[in-house]
Amino acid sequence: MDLAALREQQLDLAAKVIREDRLDQDPPRLIAGADVGFEQSGDVTRAAFVLLSYPSLDLVEYQVARMATAMPYIPGFLSFREYPALLEAWSMLSQKPDLVFVDGHGISHPRRLGVASHFGLLVDVPTIGVAKKRLCGKFAPLGDEPGARAPLMDKGEQLAWVWRSKKRCNPLFVSTGHRVSLDGALTWVERCMAGYRLPEPTRWADAVASGRPAFKRLQAIGR
């Protein structure tokens, strides 16, 4: 792989990312959560999508796709490793969501093209990046109280909101993926919380993508 070429591609695509939205004018009825995991020592990439109805947040559908891993993990180039499987799982959905929560950063990336932005551009759907760790940028220490927030700054611009979603939990990094504003991203994440550190779409996608127990009781499927 030619990182210099991929880097050019990122700058090119980043220029096309739309950092605003009109989600409040016409609220999403279906919100998706997307996550990627690996099997066979990393040889197989497993992507999962879950669809939740909004505002009930009931699980409506989920799909999992598996394929040979395309690339190794290189910080700053995560999207090239994950988007092929994400596109596959996306194509398996019987209906498409109005908004997607992607596990990872959106524009809070060195070249402003994290996986949430990259994927959003590819399918031209509003996306929000929800990451658990910082990739770039700086932020002031957060207060202990839930709801505490601080702007993630890099080269003079705000790239995300560092937000404490729950008491005694590390903060989340919420950013614009595509077709969503920075404040809108945090607003929609706040609207999808249900008492856990991660918003429901992300939490479910995580459970499905890593085949965990919390997923055994396919809770609201079919209701």
Add this chain to the structure above:
DNA sequence: GCGACAG
């Protein structure tokens, strides 16, 4: 030159 570094 020395760290930092999504999943």
Add this chain to the structure above:
DNA sequence: ATCTTGTCGC
């Protein structure tokens, strides 16, 4: 990301 049980703290 993944390998993995119990355990400390609120």
